[in-house]
Amino acid sequence: MKRGPIPDDDDSVARKGKVVTTTEEWPELLRCTTTKPPPILLDELIEEILLRIPARSLVRLRNSVCSSWRTLISSSRFAKDHLRRSMAVDPALTDPRIAYYSSWQKYYPVIGVFSVRSVFENRPHESTKVVAYEGRLLIIGSCNGLLCLNDNERAMLWNPCTGFTSQPLEIGRIFYVCGFGYDHVNDKYKLFLVEKKIEKSGGSVTRIFTFGPKSTWRTIQDFPYNEDTLMNTAGLFVSGTGTLNWLLCSGRTSFVAVLSLDLVKETYSQFPLPSRDSDDALCVFPRLGILRGCLAVCYETKQTHWTLWMMKEYGVPQSWTRLAIIPHHPLLVNPRSSYALEPMYMLKNDVLLVLSPSGKFVLCNLNDGSIDFPSIDSSAAGIPQLPPLSHGPGGWIFHIYHESLVSPSHFGLPTCSSSQIRLFKPTLSLKPIHLVNNISVESITLLPGDVK
Numbered sequence: 001m002k003r004g005p006i007p008d009d010d011d012s013v014a015r016k017g018k019v020v021t022t023t024e025e026w027p028e029l030l031r032c033t034t035t036k037p038p039p040i041l042l043d044e045l046i047e048e049i050l051l052r053i054p055a056r057s058l059v060r061l062r063n064s065v066c067s068s069w070r071t072l073i074s075s076s077r078f079a080k081d082h083l084r085r086s087m088a089v090d091p092a093l094t095d096p097r098i099a100y101y102s103s104w105q106k107y108y109p110v111i112g113v114f115s116v117r118s119v120f121e122n123r124p125h126e127s128t129k130v131v132a133y134e135g136r137l138l139i140i141g142s143c144n145g146l147l148c149l150n151d152n153e154r155a156m157l158w159n160p161c162t163g164f165t166s167q168p169l170e171i172g173r174i175f176y177v178c179g180f181g182y183d184h185v186n187d188k189y190k191l192f193l194v195e196k197k198i199e200k201s202g203g204s205v206t207r208i209f210t211f212g213p214k215s216t217w218r219t220i221q222d223f224p225y226n227e228d229t230l231m232n233t234a235g236l237f238v239s240g241t242g243t244l245n246w247l248l249c250s251g252r253t254s255f256v257a258v259l260s261l262d263l264v265k266e267t268y269s270q271f272p273l274p275s276r277d278s279d280d281a282l283c284v285f286p287r288l289g290i291l292r293g294c295l296a297v298c299y300e301t302k303q304t305h306w307t308l309w310m311m312k313e314y315g316v317p318q319s320w321t322r323l324a325i326i327p328h329h330p331l332l333v334n335p336r337s338s339y340a341l342e343p344m345y346m347l348k349n350d351v352l353l354v355l356s357p358s359g360k361f362v363l364c365n366l367n368d369g370s371i372d373f374p375s376i377d378s379s380a381a382g383i384p385q386l387p388p389l390s391h392g393p394g395g396w397i398f399h400i401y402h403e404s405l406v407s408p409s410h411f412g413l414p415t416c417s418s419s420q421i422r423l424f425k426p427t428l429s430l431k432p433i434h435l436v437n438n439i440s441v442e443s444i445t446l447l448p449g450d451v452k
Helices: 023-035 043-049 057-061 067-075 076-088 116-122
Strands: 096-102 110-115 133-134 138-143 146-148 154-159 164-166 173-184 188-196 204-210 217-220 237-240 245-249 254-262 269-273 287-291 292-302 307-313 320-327 341-344 351-355 361-365 397-400 413-416 431-434 440-445
Touching: 043 067, 057 067, 057 076, 057 397, 076 138, 096 116, 096 138, 110 116, 116 351, 116 361, 138 237, 138 397, 146 173, 146 397, 173 237, 237 287, 237 292, 254 341, 292 341, 341 397
Parallel strands: 138 173, 287 341
Antiparallel strands: 096 110, 096 397, 110 133, 138 146, 146 154, 154 164, 164 413, 173 188, 188 204, 204 217, 237 245, 245 254, 254 269, 287 292, 292 307, 307 320, 341 351, 351 361, 431 440
16 A cells, blocks of 8 residues: 655644655754753753863863853863862873983984873784974973973973963073972972082072962072982972972992972972892892872892882882882893883783883783783884884983873963964074983974974
């Protein structure tokens, strides 16, 4: 039985069962069936939803939805709430990334950035991609999604996720100890430098700059050790403690302590490292790192394996806990290197990312003892003079940061987009830069490129 068409002017046909045959009838049908206006979400509910979205996605939403969302996402309060939630509840909201540069800046005038999670997820089939930002700049440190950059005479803060930077801060002196971190009690970001005096008498001066609209340099208590005593001259910031941390050695034959600077009180303290076996070779220097928000250190033990320790309660020596033993592997060992593994990042499933003495990134599964060598495609940097990042040595210096919405404007600094203006004007002459790893090179300052 064939079904005949329903005439459009037949009022006897019930609307409920009517077959719509043309698009012209859609508005009429909607008017007949829609009895309530669409629901309107309360502002408080919208904010709660947005707080559960990753920082990188919020940056895209900020400029593409509406002015009220732009105002909310750009606010200092929202950035702090999002950061607080991501740190305490859902770390996936702040994608961990690694920013790196080469101490051979003459040949590698960029800062590279790649995702830590992609290193874990892509192995071994797909290479992790590197995004390059043009500029011969040093990275002093990272904190709450901000990178503190330096070109010898100036420093600035840069959020690679949002693309905002602060105006350059004049430093004007050579420094050999440095650090960048957050004073969580007073809600202040601070830059720490130990500078060499220009006067003939020599010596050094220790200063702290608190970032803000009216802040200036202040001289504080002298740094208690010289550069020859430190294994890392860039202080390692431990979030939640407000501290910068350096690894101390004694006569380059033994290791005695971690030196800590409290950025709240601006005072120093120190605590011992975990004990080592008496027959361990002391000529292989341990490496400090941050794992799951805790200070970590890695030793070489008996020239057969590495021992990884984690400090469960900051500043309490009794809380050093042995986390893992990682056997030597031919592709991990470098006879010419005097350093142990460097712990970088660890997932909840106990897969650990480390930097080996051979300069390679390695994924170590602490549950079954397996290791993997992830592929990192650094060809986007376009520097043929240096080997690819996955091949190992290249004078690389790495900093892990977590993406956030924190902007220098939130604490009173003039800001600009790194895609719109030149941040550091090129200098006209080559000048030596004293790197955080005690290597001096010559460099011309260029610019961070457009943020993708």
